[in-house]
Amino acid sequence: RPVILIGVEIQRFNLQNTVLKFMAATGIPAAVTLLGKSVIGEHVAGFLGMYAPDEAHAGIRRVVEESDGLILLGARGMDLAPGGDPPAIDPGRRIIATADRIQVGHRRYDGITLADFVNGLAAAAIPERPLATLPGAAVRVPAPLRGDQPLTRAGVYGALADALTDEMVVIADAGAALLTVADLPVQLCSEFMSPASYGGRGFAIPASIGVGLAEPELRTVVLVELDALARNGWELATARQLGLAPVVIVLGPEHATTGGWDPRRLPDVIGGGWSVSCRTVGEFAGAVATAMTRRNEVALIDARLVVG
Incomplete structure (x- = not known):
């Protein structure tokens, strides 16, 4: 059950299209961090929504935290703790790729840039997976309000x-x-x-x-x-x-x-x-x-x- 969690560094290094290519080629779904909102468009196939601490995003949080292969691209550890308490995710089933480190499980690989790693993922011959039915972004429908109601x-x-x-x-x-x-x-x-x-x-x-x-x-x-x-x-x-x-x-x-x-x-x-x-x-x-x-x-x- 692999899941990608996309952070703001993907935008900073102009890697959005490469990540989208990787998602399309593999069928692996992706969520974004709060800081990474709008790094990719929210209409793309496989977009789960925003990983956030409130109850409205509980389904997305559950999919990310229960993944058996969590791929953090441009997202840091603090992005997994938007509410202050980090989830209990086994480091052995986590890949972290940021501007200053590449870590696969418990192993760290120095000298590999974020751009090289993401480009390598997109070019790898990873078998495409059927896109699973997962709880996606719940569209927040504005509540009907009267014009004379106090502003909230x-x-x-x-x-x-x-x-x-x-x-x-x-x-x-x-x-x-x-x-x-x-x-x-x-x-x-x-x-x-x-x-x-x-x-x-x-x-x-x-x-x-x-x-x-x-x-x-x-x-x-x-x-x-x-x-x-x-x-x-x-x-x-x-x-x-x-x-x-x-x-x-x-x-x-x-x-x-x-x-x-x-x-x-x-x-x-x-x-x-x-x-x-x-x-x-x-x-x-x-x-x-x-x-x-x-x-x-x-x-x-x-x-x-x-x-x-």
Whole structure:
């Protein structure tokens, strides 16, 4: 029962297509780590879903942890412990291939690069296996919500699931921002970015500048928490100066205090842009729709959430 667990290093070394070739040739199914979300598209045959600690992903976790031949490609040991406690997986039935080591069972092989190992797997004459019926990614269907309901994380997820297209990249800070959108369906490679288990706040807005410059045809949709915006929201001035137009969704508690500053006024400070504040599901959905049409300027949505 072999299973592949794909990590972010596969993307860093541009090995996505090679891994997809290996999956197609062998019929071995694959899951991705939280940090590795969008390393491969989620529509490919054999894609299991995301390996994550919550109950919604319990079926995927079970398949990975009960595999008798777990192949970690670009994923590290900490990726097996997204909830803090590593599973009891026999090291003897595990292959680990990362940028700094190749380990097969208890044996370590130095001097072999990750790229050489993955290319070797794809070129090997491994017999194709019939794709087993396994619990795949449970598609998270947004719950029906009334427009006048107070905004929650579920409301944010539902509006974004309806609005996102293949011409957009979601960039989420670690924490509540990531947990709100981690299950958004991603059809193409590299459409979702987050520091995930690196735990770094303040990643998303600077990352949107890099993505915007590298892939100007894609619209970046950034999710940050209110405290992270206070730290580096000023980077949006750089985005504006460079002609970029990210959609920035700021998640904050409904009654949060901001020390006297108003996130909606940030466009005034950086010299341009559009902003709005939302407290209901309908207001947020309308704000997202409007932001998507404002393709030539920074769009900031101050989304105030109730617990739920």
